[in-house]
Amino acid sequence: MKLHFIAIGGSAMHALAIALKEKGYQITGSDDAIFEPSLSKLRKYNMLPAEWGWFPEKITEDLDAVILGMHAKADNPELLKAQHLGLAVFSYPEFxxxxxxxxxxxxxxxxxxxxxxxxxxxxxxxxxxxxxxxxxxxxxxxxxxxxxxxxxxxxxxxxxxxxxxxxxxxxxxxxxxxxxxxxxxxxxxxxxxxxxxxxxxxxxxxxxxxxxxxxxxxxxxxxxxxxxxxxxxxxxxxxxxxxxxxxxxxxxxxxxxxxxxxxxxxxxxxxxxxxxxxxxxxxxxxxxxxxxxxxxxxATFKGASKRLEKVAESSSAVIFKDFAHSPSKVKATTAAVKEQFQNRKLIACLELHTYSSLNAEFLEQYEGTLDKADEAFVFYSPEAVKLKKLENISEAQIFSAFKKENLKVYTQPEQLHESLRNLELEHSALLFMSSGNYGGLDFEEVKTWLK
The missing domain is CATH 3.40.1190.10 (Mur-like, catalytic domain)
Incomplete structure (x- = not known):
């Protein structure tokens, strides 16, 4: 089969494209931007588009199907061309x-x-x-x-x-x-x-x-x-x-x-x-x-990637990162680390990054989620709130939502990173929770904090 992927750089899309190429299919694709790790993986399989953007000329009648990624909009020029030609268009799960x-x-x-x-x-x-x-x-x-x-x-x-x-x-x-x-x-x-x-x-x-x-x-x-x-x-x-x-x-x-x-x-x-x-x-x-x-x-299973993933460990301290971002996940992950390391100070650092977590009305769902932490940090970017076209969130709203004594709230990445670098990590467990990157925090650097 000959297939074309619109938005081939997506985390799921690029993996499907690779799987189908390994199965023997002919694969082409387009995207307006591709980031790591998709970028390196597509390059490895010689599937990286020659240039970024949408090119209707790639959509030809000899294609067996077009796979449409979630990142592509309904007015995508390649999608419109495929629809005009009457080609079979599948979403990722459909295919x-x-x-x-x-x-x-x-x-x-x-x-x-x-x-x-x-x-x-x-x-x-x-x-x-x-x-x-x-x-x-x-x-x-x-x-x-x-x-x-x-x-x-x-x-x-x-x-x-x-x-x-x-x-x-x-x-x-x-x-x-x-x-x-x-x-x-x-x-x-x-x-x-x-x-x-x-x-x-x-x-x-x-x-x-x-x-x-x-x-x-x-x-x-x-x-x-x-x-x-x-x-x-x-x-x-x-x-x-x-x-x-x-x-x-x-x-x-x-x-x-x-x-x-x-x-x-x-x-x-x-x-x-x-x-x-x-x-x-x-x-x-x-x-x-x-x-x-x-x-x-x-007994030999060590966990899924970014799910309570151990970043670094010393004789008296350990650092984890977890994909947790919704209230139920934050509460469960914080409680799990505290249960496992009962005699250590638990420092929890949560980034509010998703559409839901940055929604002012949804924030109240986070009440009590960080209660098991001995110290707690919450970071969010006012710029991210603007980009998602949401109502502004104040630091006071964060404090009110979490109802966590001594909670520290940061909106500037540099200030967050400096505070984290200055933590006393002896006899502690440091837990990062987010689907984002804490304003560009370098986890290779984080690994050195326990050396």
């Missing part, structure tokens, strides 16, 4: 479904934990040399690409994002996949620029459950009241398997999972990660891995 409609589709959904659970499943499969196709939203250790597509593999494991598919396809991505086996980890209102009320957001998960194929399987977190209600109320004729957080305990900064065969030391920690583990175990069992084999493999 992924086309590639997997003859496979057993395992789709991992939920407001939080999707990437970690998907990564756990793939880790277990690789440990036991079980070949599967996949799409995951993060870099994976010992994997060259975050998407793999073959003709021969029976299973595909897909991280099921609830965000919109493209500028001309306003369906949430996970509505399109029609899973044979699905998992829901939990619901916490997110993407408020698209789902303007909690009720609208929850409805997307009901639609997802109803899209599970007839006779399929739903694995769900019964500790989440909203998920439990959806699972119990659906009339879709599917099998349901609830899960809950397994018994575990922390000894000397090590987490031990209680299993039928005794205590199992883990590389991961935190209540939310143990809950993720329980969901992953159910999925792996439905994919043919027995319980003992799951435990053997999961």
């Amino acid at each position: 992924l479904y086309e590639q997997s409609k003859n496979k057993t589709r395992v789709v991992i959904g939920g407001s939080h934990g999707k990437t970690t659970i998907t990564s756990m499943i793939l880790h277990v499969m690789k440990y036991h040399e079980k070949q599967v196709d996949y799409m995951v939203g993060a870099a994976l250790e010992n994997y060259s690409n975050s998407v793999r597509l073959t003709e021969e593999n029976d299973f595909i494991v897909i991280e099921g994002d609830e965000y919109l598919s493209s500028a001309i396809d306003r369906r949430p991505k996970f509505h399109i996949y029609q899973p044979n086996i699905a998992l829901l980890s939990g619901i916490a209102w997110d993407h408020i620029n698209v789902f303007t009320s909690y009720e609208i957001y929850v409805e997307q998960f009901r639609i997802f459950v109803d899209a599970i194929v007839n006779g399929g399987i739903l694995v769900y977190n019964e500790e989440d009241a909203e998920i439990k209600n959806i699972a119990e109320a659906t009339t879709n004729p599917i099998r349901k398997h609830p899960y809950h957080t397994p018994e575990y305990h922390v000894e000397g900064e090590h987490t031990l999972l209680d299993t039928p065969e005794g205590e199992l030391p883990l590389e991961i920690f935190g209540h939310h990660n143990l809950s993720n583990l329980a969901g992953a175990k159910w999925i792996c069992q439905h994919m043919g891995i027995d319980e003992d084999d799951f435990y053997e493999a999961i």
Whole structure:
């Protein structure tokens, strides 16, 4: 097949393009800007566009299909040309479904934990040399690409994002996949620029459950009241398997999972990660891995990229960074680090970076999320607020929202970076949480803070 990618530099788009080239397809693409790591990866595979911009002349009648990325707008000149020629135009999830409609589709959904659970499943499969196709939203250790597509593999494991598919396809991505086996980890209102009320957001998960194929399987977190209600109320004729957080305990900064065969030391920690583990175990069992084999493999799982990722460690201090940015994730991640390092001072640094987190009305959702931290920093950029065309946020609003005693709020990157450099990190755990970069903080420099 001959395919053209509009907005090929996207984090998901470039990975799909690489996977399809490895499958033998002819791939071209365009974008108005491409950043790392997409830039280097596309260059490695000789897929980097010769110049930035949109070029309608690239859209020709001999193309089998055009793949439209979320970054491209509805008036994109290449898209308009494709529509004029009557070419098949697919969103990313639509084409992924086309590639997997003859496979057993395992789709991992939920407001939080999707990437970690998907990564756990793939880790277990690789440990036991079980070949599967996949799409995951993060870099994976010992994997060259975050998407793999073959003709021969029976299973595909897909991280099921609830965000919109493209500028001309306003369906949430996970509505399109029609899973044979699905998992829901939990619901916490997110993407408020698209789902303007909690009720609208929850409805997307009901639609997802109803899209599970007839006779399929739903694995769900019964500790989440909203998920439990959806699972119990659906009339879709599917099998349901609830899960809950397994018994575990922390000894000397090590987490031990209680299993039928005794205590199992883990590389991961935190209540939310143990809950993720329980969901992953159910999925792996439905994919043919027995319980003992799951435990053997999961003991070596070190976590997904940017999910409680260890940046640096010394004999008396440790630094983590995490993708957490929504209120539920911030609260869970902060609590996890405090539980694991009970005898250390916990310093939490949160950047408000997403559309939701910079929304003045949404800010109140962050109340109490940093309570487990001994010291807490919140950074946001007034420039980012302007770029997102949101109402201005004052430092007073941040203090009022978090209701955290001794909270420090920064709006200037230089001031934040200087304060962080001057921290006394002896006997402490420093936790960074954001989907941004803290105003250009250099994590190679951060690694030297413990030397």
